[in-house]
Amino acid sequence: MYLMKFPSVIILLLILLGCKGNTDKANVSKADCTACKAPSSRAALIKAASHQHTAVVKADTTGMVFIKGGTFRMGSDDFADSKPIHTVSVNSFYMDEHEVTNAQFAQFVKATGYVTVAEQPLNPADFPGVPADKLVPGSAVFTPPSYAVSLNNPMQWWTYQAGANWKHPQGPNSSIAGKDSDPVVQVCYTDAAAYAKWAGKRLPTEAEWEYAARAGKHFDKYYWGKEFKPNGKLVANIFEGSFPWKNTKEDGYTGVAPVKSFPPNAFHLYDMEGNVWEWCSDLYRPDYYAQSAANNPQGPKDSYDPDEPDLEKHVQRGGSFLCSDDYCIRYKAGSRGKGETNSAANNLGFRCVMDVK
Numbered sequence: 001m002y003l004m005k006f007p008s009v010i011i012l013l014l015i016l017l018g019c020k021g022n023t024d025k026a027n028v029s030k031a032d033c034t035a036c037k038a039p040s041s042r043a044a045l046i047k048a049a050s051h052q053h054t055a056v057v058k059a060d061t062t063g064m065v066f067i068k069g070g071t072f073r074m075g076s077d078d079f080a081d082s083k084p085i086h087t088v089s090v091n092s093f094y095m096d097e098h099e100v101t102n103a104q105f106a107q108f109v110k111a112t113g114y115v116t117v118a119e120q121p122l123n124p125a126d127f128p129g130v131p132a133d134k135l136v137p138g139s140a141v142f143t144p145p146s147y148a149v150s151l152n153n154p155m156q157w158w159t160y161q162a163g164a165n166w167k168h169p170q171g172p173n174s175s176i177a178g179k180d181s182d183p184v185v186q187v188c189y190t191d192a193a194a195y196a197k198w199a200g201k202r203l204p205t206e207a208e209w210e211y212a213a214r215a216g217k218h219f220d221k222y223y224w225g226k227e228f229k230p231n232g233k234l235v236a237n238i239f240e241g242s243f244p245w246k247n248t249k250e251d252g253y254t255g256v257a258p259v260k261s262f263p264p265n266a267f268h269l270y271d272m273e274g275n276v277w278e279w280c281s282d283l284y285r286p287d288y289y290a291q292s293a294a295n296n297p298q299g300p301k302d303s304y305d306p307d308e309p310d311l312e313k314h315v316q317r318g319g320s321f322l323c324s325d326d327y328c329i330r331y332k333a334g335s336r337g338k339g340e341t342n343s344a345a346n347n348l349g350f351r352c353v354m355d356v357k
Contacts, residue, residue, distance in 0.1 A: 059200030061354060064094040065268050072211050073218055074289075076334025081286035085334070088207050089295050095204065095212050096351040098259035098270040099183035099278065100195065102176045105166060108195050116191045117342045118165040138162040139186050140345040141170050142322060144244045151327055157244040158345075166191075169346045181258040183276045183349040189314045189341045192279045192350040201352035206280040206315045207297045208353060210334065213273065213318070215266035223265065223273050223333045235262055236274035238331055239324035255321055256347070273331040274323060276349035277316040277339070284313040284338040311340045320347035 069092040076082040108114060118139040124132050141161040149156045163172035166186045176182065187195075189203075196202050204212070213223045222228065224235050234240070234251040241248035253261070257275055264270045282288075282299025286306065303312045316339050319331025330337055339348065 059354060061094050063097055064354060065097050066092070066356075067095050067208075067212050067267060068092050070211070070216075072214055074207060074210055074292075074334070076220070076332070078220075078332065079330070079335050082289065082334050082336055084289055086289055086292060087294060088211070088292070088297060090205075090208050090211050091296055092356045093204075093208055094354040094356065095208070095267075095269060096201075096353070097264070097268060099276060099349045099351045100192075101180060101259055102166070102182050102184050103180035105184040105187070105195060106180075108198050112198060114191075114194060114198075116166055116186070116344070117188045118186050118344050136162045137165070138171075139164040140343065142244075142346055144247075146245060148242060148245055151243070164346065165344075179258075181260075182256050183259055183271070185256060185276055185346045185349050186344045187279075187349060188344040189279050189339065191344070193281075195350075196352045199352060201354045203279055203281040203350060204353040205296070205298055206282045206317055206336065207292075209278070209280050209317045212267055212269055213265065214333070215269070215272075217266065219333055221332060236319075236331060237262065237271070237321045238274045238319065239322050239327075241324075243322070243324040243326040253321060257321070271318070273318050275318075275321055276347055277320045277337050278318050279339070279348075279350040280315040280317055282315040284315050284336075305338055308340070313338045313340050316348070322347050 069090050071087060071089040073085055074088045075085040077085060119137050121137060122135040124130075124135055127135055138161050141159050141164050142157060143159040143161075144157050161171040164170060164174075164186060166184050167176055168174050169176065169185050193203060215223070217225075219225055224230065229235075237251055237253050237257040239247055240250040247254045251257075251262075257271075259275075260270050262271060262274075265272055280299075282297075283301070283303040285300045285302070285304045287304075288300045299315065303314070305311065305313050316337035319328065319335070319337070323329060323331040329335070
């Protein structure tokens with residue numbers, strides 16, 4: 001099963017705007033050209049984002065759920081980077097009952113003047129070999145073909161779209177007008193962390209995230225239970241049909257769904273699987289679980305992804321509306337996602353947590 005959700009925006013931009021290397025299954029993230037040896041992240045943008053005004057508002061637990069701490073079995077035997085299953089304890093915390101919405105993120109931007117990474121200019125020094133006139137702000141957008149294609153080449157359904165950002169998730173001709181309750185997307189880890197800091201919160205560790213998703217139960221297949229369709233009904237926003245070209249819309253949506261469109265779990269949390277991927281605070285390593293701390297693990301000290309070893313990545317959890325049994329099945333219990341720190345996409349969002357004081 002080929003599990004790559006989307007190439008990092010940096011690699012995607014390089015491939016689409018100048019690289020002519022291989023894009024088969026083995027080499028999809030390593031185009032064969034000099035430009036693909038660019039730095040691992042938009043260093044100039046990280047520096048710029050770190051200086052933006054993000055004064056903290058008064059912390060408020062409105063819209064959050066109290067999660068009593070406890071011990072659980074974390075991980076899955078179905079995924080190489082989710083092994084071994086291990087026992088973890090977490091302290092009590094508060095968690096947003098749903099993903100951060102467009103309306104909530106707009107309040108943050110209005111209060112601080114924050115500019116997301118996808119909206120900022122690209123530094124030509126970070127992209128050697130790419131013409132300067134091609135280096136325009138944008139992000140990754142799912143652009144499905146109209147016919148069946150091989151699943152070995154994500155470039156057939158991912159596009160670097162100029163002008164794509166949180167206000168225009170699919171490009172300049174799209175809009176979030178009237179979609180206040182949709183989860184905000186096209187936010188990278190840097191953006192999500194900035195929002196969390198402003199809100200007096202933080203991003204969850206992946207241990208906290210999985211503990212909350214399991215909600216006091218341990219099922220091998222799905223967070224919600226043993227059956228894919230409890231009582232014959234879909235309970236998460238995922239991709240039904242033939243990925244990536246034919247979505248039957250059985251769950252009622254082909255893209256993001258407004259928060260609270262599906263039933264909550266036993267902890268009264270919504271969309272802990274499907275809808276949009278959610279950033280966690282942990283750096284990503286596929287081998288981390290073998291040495292994970294037993295109490296309140298914070299993730300490894302450094303990042304490593306053998307698919308893209310030069311890129312810093314953070315863990316993502318929960319899957320998205322593009323997860324399918326044909327392709328990315330990582331909405332399933334215990335599975336992990338990963339994403340480059342400053343890459344975003346139109347199926348990627350977040351929620352926050354708060355410590356109990």
